[in-house]
Amino acid sequence: MEYRQCGKSEFKFSVIGMGCWAFGGGDYWGPDSQPDTHSVVRAAFEAGINYFDTAEAYNEGRSEIALGKAIAPIGRDQVYIGSKISPCHCYPAMLEQHCEASLKRLGTDYLDLYMIHWPIHAHSIRHFTQDESVINHPPLLEDALAAMELLRAKGKVRQTGVSNFSRQRLMEIPAGTGVVVNELPYNLLCRAIELDTLPYCIQQGMGVIGYMTLMQGILTNRFKELQEVPAWQRRTRHFNASGSTLSRHGETGHEQPTQKTLDSLRLVAAQEGLSLAALATRWVISHPAITCALIGARSVNKLRENVLAAEGRLSPLTIDRLNRLTAGLRDIMGNHFDYYESKENDRT
């Protein structure tokens, strides 16, 4: 397993990390059992994965609980745990309570990484709460970051980060604030961060944790056609909004170019003797600015396939071919990386 320096922090994260959103079970990913979580976390640790990513919002805290139980027999100091606070909870007075609650659910007394899950503003907050008083008076970013610094001083948090912050939002972070990481969507079908935000993270020496490495299962052999993708996973701007009652972007989407791109990626995978999932993982980690690519997996077999994928590398020629094959889709989808919203409602 390769380990990469995470920005200006003291952390070296495994190049693939464990996405723990599905742990504890919920609407988005369906049911999940604690014995499966135990097996998959143990297998990940034994394969050298050292970063485990969760959030207070994942399955109403059940992801943190399930992860905490699975880490306990391994040993807290053997792994890095990152969790995220929802933007509606970022008032300084609330932030510490929410951090404490995450610590309690995880059964630990510190987080390695504590991130603000989405930018803090009314439209973003609306996705986390219906409380109009919060929506109309959102917490201030600088107050939230100052409160997170206090948690660092108290030893409850080792490093702080943000998630889904565009270049413009990153520029609002006061100088001298110790934000070491930005967690962002990145895969062969979602390349928007390359256009603006990723170069800025590189320039600032910030670590980047990639999520949706497998495009929530679409970059695997699980679905032959896009029509088979379930409602929760077809809410992105790749799909026509009319195809899912859960969709919010309201646009006609880009199903034809997405399907065409997927077909050509399958061809490359076959020529390389790789599964589509392995090809997709290797392409993400071929980018040197990606510190750690998150993959969610609930079975040991899938986890092992992902570990094997992370152990190999694509040739420069193949990377170049994949870049060219997917550039058209990237360019028609535009440079905003909120894949769930229209450009006007972009939360990033």
Ligand SMILES: NC(=O)c1ccc[n+]([C@@H]2O[C@H](COP(=O)([O-])OP(=O)(O)OC[C@H]3O[C@@H](n4cnc5c(N)ncnc54)[C@H](OP(=O)(O)O)[C@@H]3O)[C@@H](O)[C@H]2O)c1
């Ligand atoms: N910061 C944010 O806003 C944000 C947003 C989304 C996700 N995340 C993080 O990123 C993590 C990854 O989740 P994601 O949503 O990005 O999804 P993902 O990792 O792109 O895809 C997960 C899906 O791929 C399947 N899968 C995994 N390995 C596979 C393999 N080798 N072959 C076939 N299928 C495979 C999983 O199946 P099973 O689960 O059935 O095993 C699951 O259905 C999350 O857990 C979370 O930690 C962060």
